[in-house]
Amino acid sequence: MYDVRAWHHAFKLDPNKYISDEDLEKVCESGTDAIIIGGTDGITLERVLDLMGRVRRYTVPCVLEVSTIDSITPGYDLFFIPTVLNSKDPTWINGMHHHAVKEFGEIMNWDEILMQGYCVLNEDCKVAQLTSAHTDLTIEDVKAYALMAEKMFHLPIFYLEYSGTYGNVEIVKEVSQTLDETMLFYGGGITTVEQAREMGAYADVVVVGNIVYDDIKMALKTVEAVKQ
Ligand SMILES: CC(C)=CCC/C(C)=C/CC/C(C)=C/CC/C(C)=C/CC/C(C)=C/CC/C(C)=C/CC/C(C)=C/COP(=O)(O)OP(=O)(O)O
Ligand SMILES: O=P(O)(O)OC[C@@H](O)CO
């Protein structure tokens, strides 16, 4: 079993985006703790398998963050299963999950599965739109979701998701102080070393996504920034 508790940094690679072999090697050999394969749109089995095969050339742990039932295959070190706690639509809280467990429940290795309680806070991002997330939240609202994740549902991961935009440090700080057992993942809009360091001071794991595609050199620098 991989010790996710020891992780501090992860790159999230989007199967719907192109990455050259050269850049992929840099990302996989960067010293990051894991490669998470995931995205919200254009996630087909073919694209996910292709990316997994390419990441598998390296020893870095490779995780599938499941966003569609059709793209689930064996071959990963771990599976992250999001549940969007602030969605207005039960489909994204437990609906798809029920459907998937009906299909795969008998063959699932539950030791390889970690649930992520998402709280999506950027109203304009794709995942907020897709899941009809209620993003107009106060710090107290967000902390309540964090407490629900930990104390009511015993989720291993609470994920503050600002996909595409840099988040509110005060919220990340306060949520980090609210959680004891549940790990705090932060993701969204990390484009500088300073931002990576700032969020890394509070989040257990900083997830870096889009900058990989926009500025690979800067993306690579976030690893050391978070791990220092
Ligand atoms: C056969 C075999 C090996 C089986 C393995 C067993 C297994 C893993 C079974 C799965 C069981 C299960 C319960 C599956 C869940 C099914 C499912 C589809 C649940 C719904 C998940 C969910 C809430 C998805 C919503 C979208 C979401 C949260 C996506 C996460 C990724 C994300 C936020 C990406 C960021 O967006 P991006 O696309 O990068 O945006 P930009 O392009 O703008 O950057
Ligand atoms: O792509 P960015 O904005 O870095 O966000 C990372 C990740 O949280 C997306 O799910």
Ligand SMILES: [Mg+2]
């Ligand atoms: Mg992305």
